[in-house]
Amino acid sequence: MVASLFVVLAIITVINYEDGDRYIDRVAEVRQTSKDSLAGLENAIKGFLKDHPFSQQIDAWAAKQVYLALGFFLYSAALLGIDACPMEGFLPDKVDEVLGLPEQGYSAVVLCAAGYRSEADRLASAAKVRYKTEAVVQYID
Ligand SMILES: Cc1cc2nc3c(=O)[nH]c(=O)nc-3n(C[C@H](O)[C@H](O)[C@H](O)COP(=O)(O)O)c2cc1C
Numbered sequence: 001m002v003a004s005l006f007v008v009l010a011i012i013t014v015i016n017y018e019d020g021d022r023y024i025d026r027v028a029e030v031r032q033t034s035k036d037s038l039a040g041l042e043n044a045i046k047g048f049l050k051d052h053p054f055s056q057q058i059d060a061w062a063a064k065q066v067y068l069a070l071g072f073f074l075y076s077a078a079l080l081g082i083d084a085c086p087m088e089g090f091l092p093d094k095v096d097e098v099l100g101l102p103e104q105g106y107s108a109v110v111l112c113a114a115g116y117r118s119e120a121d122r123l124a125s126a127a128k129v130r131y132k133t134e135a136v137v138q139y140i141d
Helices: 017-029 036-051 056-079 092-099
Strands: 003-011 083-087 106-118
Touching: 017 036, 036 092, 056 083, 056 106, 092 106
Parallel strands: none
Antiparallel strands: 003 106, 083 106
């Protein structure tokens, strides 16, 4: 694969009421509705922010949200015929420092290279190794 794109997926490390307002403004814009009609949602978001001051626990939760986005990224890339290579095992503090993420209120969680597969990459055409469905999926009647 020639990685023409290298994505750093990051969590927001500080969140406050202004972020809640930004989200509500965006909902109103996208759904062409008034902010007043979104008062219930706004109260729910601000209530959540009040009850959950940022902590390690919230960082872990935020990281899981990032992995949902990564899942859609991988899936969408595959549908477009683009290969991707998600990566952990890096030093987040170093990546943060190089990219100046702390100053922007972000911290790197996972990295992902993406690009079109190289003809010369013999691993690209190797069969995908997956456990059998029955080994990883349990059906409950
Ligand atoms: C530097 C580097 C770090 C990686 N870190 C991870 C990892 O933390 N977890 C993981 O599942 N795969 C990791 N991978 C493997 C790739 O994401 C790999 O393509 C993928 O796991 C295999 O997916 P596939 O079976 O769909 O080809 C890493 C690969 C590289 C090159």
